[in-house]
Amino acid sequence: QKEVEQDPGPLSVPEGAIVSLNCTYSNSAFQYFMWYRQYSRKGPELLMYTYSSGNKEDGRFTAQVDKSSKYISLFIRDSQPSDSATYLCAMRNDYKLSFGAGTTVTVRA
Amino acid sequence: GAGVSQSPRYKVAKRGQDVALRCDPISGHVSLFWYQQALGQGPEFLTYFQNEAQLDKSGLPSDRFFAERPEGSVSTLKIQRTQQEDSAVYLCASSLRRGTGELFFGEGSRLTVL
Numbered sequence: 001q002k003e004v005e006q007d008p009g010p011l012s013v014p015e016g017a018i019v020s021l022n023c024t025y026s027n028s029a030f031q032y033f034m035w036y037r038q039y040s041r042k043g044p045e046l047l048m049y050t051y052s053s054g055n056k057e058d059g060r061f062t063a064q065v066d067k068s069s070k071y072i073s074l075f076i077r078d079s080q081p082s083d084s085a086t087y088l089c090a091m092r093n094d095y096k097l098s099f100g101a102g103t104t105v106t107v108r109a
Numbered sequence: 110g111a112g113v114s115q116s117p118r119y120k121v122a123k124r125g126q127d128v129a130l131r132c133d134p135i136s137g138h139v140s141l142f143w144y145q146q147a148l149g150q151g152p153e154f155l156t157y158f159q160n161e162a163q164l165d166k167s168g169l170p171s172d173r174f175f176a177e178r179p180e181g182s183v184s185t186l187k188i189q190r191t192q193q194e195d196s197a198v199y200l201c202a203s204s205l206r207r208g209t210g211e212l213f214f215g216e217g218s219r220l221t222v223l
Contacts, residue, residue: 046212
C-alpha cells in the first residue's frame with residue numbers, strides 16, 4: 001500500500017461548480033501538506049501549503065487537513081475552465097516529498 | 110533564467126543506450142531534487158543534493174542511475190544501459206533553503222526507451 005492514496009478520477013464538472021479533491025495517508029511523520037497543480041506536459045506548481053490541522057483559504061482555494069484521520073482535502077470554488085489540470089497532493093517529512101497519483105480535473109465551459 | 114530549466118525536453122533512446130539529462134536550477138538555490146514521474150502517477154523521489162553534496166540517493170531505482178552536481182549549481186542525471194521501464198518524465202526541482210521551503214519544478218525531461 002502506498003503512503004499517500006489519491007483517487008485518480010477523472011473528474012468532470014461544469015463551470016462554476018465546486019471541485020472537491022482528497023487524499024489519505026498512512027505515515028504519521030508527515031508534517032507538511034501541499035497541493036500542486038500540473039498542466040499537461042508541465043512541471044507541478046505549488047498551490048497550497050499547510051502545516052497544521054484545520055483550514056487554509058487562498059482566493060477560490062481552500063485546503064483542509066485532519067491529522068487525526070490522516071485525511072487532506074482541497075476545494076476549488078467557482079471553478080473555471082482554466083482550472084482544468086491534474087491536482088497532486090503531496091506530503092513532506094524532512095526534505096522528501098511523497099505524492100499522490102494525482103486527480104485529473106476537467107471544468108466544462 | 111527565471112525558473113528551473115531542464116534539457117532535453119524530449120529524449121528517445123534505444124534500449125541499452127546511455128542518456129544524460131540536465132537541470133539548471135534557479136540561481137542561488139541550495140537544494141536540488143530529482144523526481145521520476147511515470148505515466149498517470151505522481152512524482153517519486155530519486156535523489157537530493159545540498160550544494161554539491163549528494164545527501165540522499167535512496168530513490169535511485171538501480172545502479173544504472175547516477176546523479177551529480179559537481180559545482181553546486183547545474184545537475185546531471187545519467188542513466189546507463191536504458192531499459193523500457195526507465196520511460197518516464199524526469200523532474201528536477203530546486204529550493205532556496207537547505208531541504209525545506211517551496212520546491213520549484215522544471216517542466217521535466219520526457220524519456221522514451223524503445
